[in-house]
Amino acid sequence: MATNGIQETKEPIPDQKTLQEAGQLEIKDKDGNKVPFLSLFTDKPAEQRQLIILVRHFFCGSCEDYIKVLAKDLPPDVLSQHNIVLTVIGCGDSQFVESYAERTGCPYPIYCDPTQALFKKLSMVKTLAGSGKAASYHQRSFANIVATSTWNALKSGPSVLMGKAGPSDQNGGELLFQQGELKWIHIMKNTVDHTSLPDLKAVLSIQ
Numbered sequence: 001m002a003t004n005g006i007q008e009t010k011e012p013i014p015d016q017k018t019l020q021e022a023g024q025l026e027i028k029d030k031d032g033n034k035v036p037f038l039s040l041f042t043d044k045p046a047e048q049r050q051l052i053i054l055v056r057h058f059f060c061g062s063c064e065d066y067i068k069v070l071a072k073d074l075p076p077d078v079l080s081q082h083n084i085v086l087t088v089i090g091c092g093d094s095q096f097v098e099s100y101a102e103r104t105g106c107p108y109p110i111y112c113d114p115t116q117a118l119f120k121k122l123s124m125v126k127t128l129a130g131s132g133k134a135a136s137y138h139q140r141s142f143a144n145i146v147a148t149s150t151w152n153a154l155k156s157g158p159s160v161l162m163g164k165a166g167p168s169d170q171n172g173g174e175l176l177f178q179q180g181e182l183k184w185i186h187i188m189k190n191t192v193d194h195t196s197l198p199d200l201k202a203v204l205s206i207q
Contacts, residue, residue, distance in 0.1 A: 010186075011185055011186060011187060013182050013183075013185060014122060014123070014185070018121060021121060022118060022122055023036060023037050023038030023042070024038065025118045027111045027112060027113050027118060028093075028094045028111060028112040028113075029094070029111055030094055030097040030109075030110055032095075035111075037118055040052060040087050040111075040177075041177035041180060044085075044180075045083070046178075046179055047083045048084070049082075049083060049084045049085070049176060049177065049178045049183075050084075050085050050087065050176070050177040050178070051085070051087070051174065051175070051176050051204070052087050052088075052089060052174070052175045052177070053066075053067075053070070053086065053087070053088045053108075053194075054089050054090075054091070054113075054119060054122075054124060054174070054175070055067065055088060056090075056091065056166065056170060056171055056191065057090070057092055057165045057166030057167060057168055057170065058092040058097075058099075058100045058166055059096075059165050060191070062138065062191060062192050062194075063172075064103060064104050065135075065137055065138050065139045066137045066194045067088065067104040067105075067106050068105060068139060069139070069197055070086070070197070070200075071104065071107055071108075073197055074197075074200075074201075074206070075107055076107050078206075082204060082205070082206055086108045087108060087109050087110075087111065088106060088108050088109070088111070089110070089112065089118070089172075090110065090112050090113070090166060091114070091116050091119055091166035091170045091172070092114060092164055092165040092166030093112060093114045093164045093166075094112045094114070095164065096112075096164070096165050097110045114164070114166075116166075116167065116170055119170055119172065122173070122175075122187075124170065124171055124172055124173055124187060124188070125187060125190075126167070126169045126170055126171065127169055127171065127189075127190060128169045129191065130191050130192055134192070135192040135193070135194065135196070137194065137196065137197060138192070171187075171188035171191060171193070172188055172194075173185065173187040173188050173194075174194065174195050174200070176203065176204075184203055
């Protein structure tokens, strides 16, 4: 059921103390500059909604497919018609942002949480378990996703071996803010559990 253009969450919203603490945590922009997480969703126009996508490590092929689907079907010009700003946050270091944006064609700002402090504060799940089937947003076979992800990681050099692209077992999710309040949240239960495009459009009241 939608309320004021926002579908009621199926998952409990974190308590106010947790959200306040999360807001104070620092994330990095593409250039490595630190900004507080709350800067993404506070002091914004009252009618604007801020959709934040937390992705897995910067070589997760499954998440790459998800970003590609969003970029194709929910580009910034479409989102702007619905007063929505989309931001991506990865759990690795900012040195991987440029190549990630190139591979995915990501048209949205990308930030980083290399310590995973924000992911932890928001109770994002750590697991390598899959769902046993392909996600609706997958554009390739699972074997192709794994092979391509591995090759891209190997090409990036030894920093990947040190875990700088992000932990392989750290999953993410999606959050929707308006007027500084978290209105909806989805936490990935496994490695291929981003909110499907039809469900996300329903949350955003986009036909």
